[in-house]
Amino acid sequence: MDKGIFDVEQDREIVGMESKMPDDEETLSQEELDLKTSDDIHRRLEDNIRVLEEKAGLNKSFDVIFREMTFAGKRTGLFYYNGFADDLALVEVLKRLSYVKKEELQPHALESFYEELVAHIQVDKVSTMSEVMMKVMAGGSALFVENETEAIVIDAKTFPQRGPDESTTEKVVRGSRDGFIETLLTNVTLVRRRIRDPRLKLEIMKVGKRTQTDVCVSYINDIADLETVKSVKRKIQGANVDGLPLGEKQLEELLMERSWNPFPMVRYSERPDVIASHLLEGHIVVFVDTSPSAMIIPTTMFHLVQHAEEYRQTSFIGTYLRWVRFIGIMASIFLLPFWLLLVLQPELKPAGLGFIGPDKTGQLPIVMQIVLAEIGVDLMRLAAVHTPTPLATAMGLIAAILIGDIAVQTGLFVNEVILYMAAAAIGMFATPSYELGLANRIVRLGLVALVALFHVPGFVVGLTLTLILLAVQRSYNSPYLWPFLPFNGKALLSILFRRPIQEQKRRPSITKPVDSTRRPLH
Structure with missing residues (x-):
């Protein structure tokens, strides 16, 4: 079917508009094309401003500033990001430049600024716009000088930052209280x-x-x-x-x-x-x-x-703390799966441990109770992260009393599931590495699933697969289970016992140190 008269007229208008639209390459002069593609610093400040408008968002982003000033008859421009500039340092630099007289400038004014007049401890000369933008985006300030093909970058910067307070994840009773920040x-x-x-x-x-x-x-x-x-x-x-x-x-x-x-x-x-x-x-x-x-x-x-x-206490106390931590980590992995295995197969209970296992099974299967308890602990951990500090205590009371206690009283859960789940959670939180604690939780869930499906063979197979996985891992060609695999007796003793500093005479071989002794000769 032919187009209607209105469609034909509309097409003609569109074609006419397209024919009238300027081609960027045709309308731009050769000088403007050179400015757009060149990475050089230009002699005219206006040309540099146009490049910065094109590439750095000058006059578009409110925090991108180009301050034009004249010192000793020389036009200059200071290019910086408002949030990064150290106002006090830059004011002192500009104050010094404002007192400069014409006779103090060399024929190349930029050399005078760089060698004598810009009073700052970190100053660099750059010759390309890409270098200028890279250093300014890192916090510096660039000073352009009319008729010069280089710029001076002044490293006068400041970042929003907090104080170096103690890490919340690696606290110690005695020791330094400074910690890393975001700078x-x-x-x-x-x-x-x-x-x-x-x-x-x-x-x-x-x-x-x-x-x-x-x-x-x-x-x-x-x-x-x-x-x-x-x-x-x-x-x-x-x-x-x-x-x-x-x-x-x-x-x-x-x-x-x-x-x-x-x-x-x-x-x-x-x-x-x-x-x-x-x-x-x-x-x-x-x-x-x-x-x-x-x-x-x-x-x-x-x-x-x-x-x-462990290293802020005596060797004996440090060793004791280390062993307590080891026990907690082992409990976070194996306590709950092993208890489930004894519940599912009561004949495996050793003599004198007949009390292990619930008297009542509860309205939910034991495995389902464990899975729900695991999810509940994860939800409480996430809620603690996202809950404002003044409300964190109230959130803990709600989770512990209202949910846990009522779940047991209504018969949905048995007491022992809550007990062993709490012990496993404490062991996980006692793990110094947060990432390792989460990985151990995945291993525990896998062992629980295998025990529920296959009982003793599932526990043995799950434990074997975990050890094989750890044994084949390497961190930059370093065995993950060193010094257990490959076995190194002296290094393993250093892991099990926190030795006094005077007995630590050699560095660990796992790092392949060039200088392996801790007792320098000079």
Whole structure:
């Protein structure tokens, strides 16, 4: 069917509009095209402003500022992001420039500004607009000078940040109360304060095409295995991703490439004293800007079950605390599945333990009670995270009294399920590594399911598969179960017993340290 007269006229109007629409490449002059594609810093401030409008959002984003000023007859422009600029430092710099006289300037005014007049401790010259924008987006301020093809970047920046308070996940009774925050420079300074060794290296690189996140690889040059250092740096530099908005966890997944493995392959710490201790053992530490914790590489499972509190007490007390923690971790994994096995097969109960098992089964099957209790504990944990602090106590009372007690009184649950579930939850919360605690919970749920389906064979098979999974894991070519597998007697004794500092004469071999002794000769 032919088009109607109105459709034909509409098509003609559209074609006419398209023919009248200017082609960007045709309407732009050659000079404007050069400005749009060039990465050079131009002599005219107006040209640089047009480039910044095109590439940096100048005059579109409210926090992008270009302040034009004249010093000693020279036009200048200060380009910065309002939220990053250190007002006090920049005011002092500009105040000094305002007193400059024409005769004080060299023929190349930028050299005078750079060498004599810009009074700041961190100043750099750059020659491309991409360098300017990269450094300004990192917090610096760029000073353009008329008729100059370079710019001066002043590293006068400040970030919104909290104080270095003690970590809420690694508290100690006695010890330092400072902890990492979301600012990379503050975090590495806290470590540098504890290790005053020029051989402590802090190498920085950027990850993420859009976020350009600062990542710092830290190690002690004459202790750490340099091949492992090169491997870590190579993987970080090869990370092809648009950004790391969630910080160190996303970087860990890029480094380890094992997304579905429930067990953590690195250790996180928010304590600078813990990080310093691992650096002295030969580990590599990775800091990520905007993240209040650092990654320790390589890591074994036994690194994840130690806590700083053990080293803040005497060797005897530290060993006792370590064993209590070990018992709690083992209980968080095996207590509930083993109790379920004895309930399902009462003939397995040893003599004198006949009291194990409920007198009444309850209205729900035992396995269903355990699953609901596990989900309930997870819900309470999530609710505690999302509940405002003033209401957290009320939330705990509701969960413990109203839900738990009423569930038992109505006969839906038996007392022993609540008891053993609570003991397992306490053991999970006593695990120093939060990530390992969650992984142990998955193992416990798997063992419960296998015991419910296959009884004793299910428990044995589940335990065997878990050990095999742990045995084949490697963190940067380091066995995950070292020193248990492969067996190292002296190292295993150091895990089981917190030895006095004077007896710790050698570094762990797992890090392949270049200098393996802890007793320097000079």
